[in-house]
Amino acid sequence: MDGKKYIIEAKDLKIGDIILTADNSKTSLSIRIGINGDFSHAIIYAGDYSYIHSVDKIVRSDNIQRLLFDEIHHVKVLRLRDSTVNISAACIYARTQVGKSYSKIDALRSQIGGKSISNRQYCSRLVAESYQAAGIKIVENPPFCDPEDIHCSDQLIVAPVLIREATEEEIIFSLLPNPLSEQDRITANLFSSFRRITGADIQTDEQVISFLTRNPQFDRQCTVAEKESGYLDMWKWDMDTNPWRYDKEQFECLPLSEDDLAKLAEREWNSAKIQYERFSFNVRELNTLLVKNELAYIKQKIELYKFLCGIALSKMTMFDQYRNKIN
DSSP states (O other), rough: OOOOEEEEEEGGOOOOOOOEEOOOSSSHHHHHHHTTSSSEEEEEEEEETTTEETTTEEEEEEEEEGGGEEEGGEEEEEEESOOSSSSSHHHHHHHHHOOOOBHHHHHHHHTTOOOOOSSBOHHHHHHHHHHHHHTTOOOSSSOOOHHHHHHHHHTTEEOOOOOOOEEEEHHHHHHHHOOOOOOHHHHHHHHHHHHHOOOOOSSSOOOOOHHHHEEEEHHHHHHHHHHHTTGGTTTHHHHHGGGGTTTTTHHHSSOOOOOHHHHHHHHHHHHHHHHHHHHHHHHHHHHHHHHHHHOHHHHHHHHHHHHHHHHHHHHHHHHHHHHHHHH
């Protein structure tokens, strides 16, 4: 170790990139020894500075700007060899897995040729199954693979992504309290409530809807549980923490040069566009389900995603106006 911290240059990443990582912990070292590989963890990049992975107790999303490394060789970014393939479905699938419980047992089984698949996730399974959902088989056995299987995949190549020394500001940011930890807590508690209410091993929102379709007598209880959990209000954190994203005057008062403001406006517009597309997709999918299943739970979800679409559109309009002013 040289005492420095290293970070991935986020602008070089593309949606669907796979990030393999390691660290100096005993856990990472034991995993690497067990699989005879250089990396102990696998991540899928979902765009908009967000990555998704299965870690600790849950599948969660996180900010790539918070992902720092002690050694430069502790990270490698892989990309699908065939650049013509649309892998957006891989990220859509990965997002559906957010909140699903982590399975340490299945992770261990992957090292000894496991066969029994549980309703859980672990890091490399999440990545491989996400790609499988997009019609791409990057490893021989997606349910029971490890980071080294992904590392050796002939479907992937090393992506031209810069791994550089982190600045002091980036290091400080990575150490600040992470709001996604609170979101993880809310999500985990919500699914615990669903399992308690239904008596079923429900791990994802898709599984909630599937269960309620077959057992509508639990619809009201699950709908109320979601409303009371704080899940529907998680969007408020960013609005309270970063009001400049929602108010043009506050944005223009940021202590940045005109050029830097223009770059930030461009980045935020693209981020809002990705959010709008994702939330719109959710609305369309849920409306299709609602035609066949008049569930209050589905209606509540639709209202949430419509509201989030409106917020994303407002941000796009604001940053579009600013970009036009600069140009």
